Amino acid sequence: MKQYDQGKIPNNVNLSEDRRLQRALERWQPAYIDWWKDMGPSGFQEHHLVYLRTAIGTDAKGWAHFEYVKMPDYRWGIFLSEAEANRQIGFGDFYGEEVWQELPGEYRNPLRRLIVTQGDTEPASVEQQRFLGQSCPSIYDIRNLFQVNVEEGRHLWAMVYLLHSFFGRDGRDEAEELLERRSGNEDKPRILGAFNEPVTNWLDFFAFTMFIDRDGKYQLLALSESAFDPLSRTTRFMLREEAHHMFVGETGIARIVDRTAQLLKEQKGVAEDVRKAGGIDLETIQKTINLWFSLALDLFGSEISSNAATYFANGLKGRVNERDYDDHVAKDDAYRLQVPHTENGGAIRLVSEEIPIRNAMNEVLRDDYVKDCQRGLNNWNRVLAKHGLSDRLKLPSKRFHRNQGIYAGLHFDPEGNPVDEATWNRRRDEWVPSEEDRKFIGSLQKTAIFEPDQMGYWIAPPKRGIDGKPVNWEYVRVEA
Ligand SMILES: [Fe+2]
Ligand SMILES: [Fe+2]
DSSP states (O other), X not given: OOOOBOSSSOBXXXXXXXXXXXXXXXXXXXXXXXXXXXXXXXXXSSSEEEEEEEOOOSSTTTTOEEEEEEGGGOOOOBOOOOOOTTOBOOSGGGTTSBOBSSOOGGGHHHHHHHHHHHHHHHHHHHHHTTTGGGGOSOHHHHHHHHHHHHHHXXXXXXHXXXXXXXXXXXXXXHHHHXXXXXXXXXXXXXXXXXXXXXXXSHHHHHHIIIIIHHHHHHHHHHHTTOSBHHHHHHHHHHXXXXXXXXXXXXXXXXXXXXXXXXXXXXXXXXXXXXHHTTOOOHHHHHHHHHHHHHHHHHTTOOSSOHHHHHHHHTTSSOOTTGGGOSOSSOOSOEEEEEEEEEOTTSOEEEEEEEEEGGGGHHHHHHHHHHHHHHHHHHHHHHHHHHTTOOOOOOOOOTTTTOOSSTTTTSOBOTTSOBOOHHHHHHHHHHHSOOHHHHHHHHHHOOSOOOOTTOOOTTSOOOSSOSTTOOTTSOOEEEOO
């Protein structure tokens, strides 16, 4: 394995050769640890040893290193994917030119905004998930939760590294503010909507890692195309960790669907009886999908966006796998969009309109995301089919329950048909989880399950454990 700098801050960016940067980051470190102890997993900081994967390098061995650690002692490091020799700008007006190793002054503000917005989501999700350890369905699951949490912490480090290295005073200020905002706080909320939403139970958590972390994947894929090479390399390495987060979400829901399907058969298809038997009914799972999928769609920004056009033109944020496209300049194409028009009398009519492709880049990214989500849904539906059930889960329309973009402020049912406000208010609880639903799920998840051989009744066990260990292994233990 390659040897990396293992000082106070493990890294592969030669931190010890840049004293000024090293000092700045070492000053930020104690504030980060304070934040982590305050806002990280509640009740598991002092005495619990967690079997965690720590990135200590960027090659295969270095980033899959497992050991027991107390979370505040986790080695959050700064790792960039290896530089690609002669990398060229892959899209936009500077297509084919050499990528930038330094920050171009004219793109300082938009790049700062992109980095801060991405950086803000990382600590936010840790804050949103901080109480879940107290109701975990198994020791396998709580370990995965903590793995996700420490890696989001490392992603914050990755963004803070960029802010400190390239943005001077402004960057240092932004890095401080990243530790000051709080998810759901009225005065100092996190920047994006979904990251201020409560994650109150494990169904939420799995839906969050399935849908919201997957938004993260697509944002990172788009940023990894960036002409600003340090951003590209940083995000490429983050993507490797992100894969596990989505695995946790997708398999978590698959396991719930598995248990629900089994109970549904036993209870002859009656949803209420599934609940009585201690399972989560499919309707509640569907509503949870509707909620988190729509919150995730908002994160991509408006369907018609001049910011998105400028990001693309300037080579700051690209498309997923840009090299698979034929036309990397994308100046002449158009994107067809269903644009809502309000008629006299207030009814909504959808009109198909053409948008210049660069202005539709958010929507292009959102389409890739939706396809990926649908693949996950298909896997869940295969679980239902395997049990011989005809019920199916589905993604709601892209127009459903939106708070950003051209559908914001209007109402649509999950199929995407316009509905008036009265209908929305009357039927809302059929479409997204109600207080009642949350109470019910809470009643199934009252206490944490820590016995290695036990598993919450409402969820099937996973197929295999972590790092080749059995499912019932002691992934978290109290210090002797
Ligand atoms: Fe992340
Ligand atoms: Fe993540």
